[in-house]
Amino acid sequence: MAHKLFPCLWFNGQAKAAADFYCAVFKNSKLISENPMVVIFELNDTKFMALNGGPHYQFSPANSYVITCDTQEEIDHYWEKLGEGGTYSMCGWLDDKFGVSWQIVPAILSTLMNDPEKAPKVTQAFMQMRKFEIDKLINA
DSSP: OOOOOOOEEEESSOHHHHHHHHHHHOSSEEEEEEOSSEEEEEETTEEEEEEEOOTTOOOOTTSEEEEEESSHHHHHHHHHHHHTTSEEOSTTEEEOTTSOEEEEEETTHHHHHTOTTTHHHHHHHHTTOSSOOHHHHHTO
């Protein structure tokens, strides 16, 4: 029997606000159901559960969500929208205003990193970046 697998995000009373925020950021999104304890929503065909679990646990970068982007416009969109009110880190990482960690990554990065000649130059380039810049990676 196949079982569905999806993440549960633990919030301190902000599950609905977080689900609304994420649904506003992702164009292909929807709220599926909600009650005082749990909100189920979908982002780009991936289901999430937001739980009002209380102050017991906090998010950390040890668990992050990767968004692969085909264009610089997509990178800019997610970087700006998800990072608003949060904190930006290096190499495409950010924590949103709820503390959830995201990696905003160009889809072409894996191709560039699989080229043994280009990979060291690409690595050197992106280690200097906060937000990924596709043109700089390609030209590295």
